Amino acid sequence: MxxxxxxxxxxxxxxxxxxxxxxxxxxxxxxxxxxxxxxxxxxxxxxxxxxxxxxxxxxTGMPIAEMLRYAELVREGEHTVAERRDLLERHDRRVSERIDLLCRQRERIQRKIGLYYRDTAGLAGEPVSA
Incomplete structure (x- = not known):
C-alpha cells in the first residue's frame, strides 16, 4: 500500500x-x-x-525560473534527458564556483580570526584593522 x-x-x-x-x-x-x-x-x-x-x-542557489524549466523538462518525458543533464551541469558549475569562492573567503576570515587571537594575546605584529 x-x-x-x-x-x-x-x-x-x-x-x-x-x-x-x-x-x-x-x-x-x-x-x-x-x-x-x-x-x-x-x-x-x-x-x-x-x-x-x-x-x-x-x-544550492538555482533560480526559480531554472527550477521551472527543469520541472517542465521532467514532465515532457525521456526525450529531454540530455537537456535536463545540461541544465544540471551548468548549475553544478555555478555551485562549484560558489564553493571555491566561499573557501577563499573563509580562509580570509580565518586569517583575520588568527590576527585577533594574536592581538588579544599581546603579541606584536602587523596592526589589526577592520
Whole structure:
C-alpha cells in the first residue's frame, strides 16, 4: 500500500513551509498532488522525492525560473534527458564556483580570526584593522 502524507508532514520532511508548498503548486513546480474526498492534499513518496530535489536545487542557489524549466523538462518525458543533464551541469558549475569562492573567503576570515587571537594575546605584529 502506498504511503500518503499530509501537508504538515511533507513540510516537516522537506523543510518547505506550507506556504511554499502551496506556492510551488500554484506556479507549477509541484504538480499532480492527489486529493482525498474532502479535497485535502495527500502527498506521495514520489511527491516527497521531487520536493527533496527541489530543496537541493534551492539550497544550492538555482533560480526559480531554472527550477521551472527543469520541472517542465521532467514532465515532457525521456526525450529531454540530455537537456535536463545540461541544465544540471551548468548549475553544478555555478555551485562549484560558489564553493571555491566561499573557501577563499573563509580562509580570509580565518586569517583575520588568527590576527585577533594574536592581538588579544599581546603579541606584536602587523596592526589589526577592520
Amino acid at each position: 502506498a504511503a500518503f502524507y499530509t501537508p504538515a508532514e511533507v513540510s516537516e520532511r522537506s523543510g518547505f513551509s506550507l506556504d511554499t508548498l502551496r506556492y510551488y503548486e500554484k506556479i507549477g513546480l509541484l504538480t499532480g498532488v492527489a486529493r482525498d474526498g474532502a479535497g485535502r492534499r495527500r502527498f506521495s513518496d514520489r511527491d516527497l522525492d521531487w520536493l527533496h530535489m527541489l530543496r537541493c536545487l534551492r539550497d
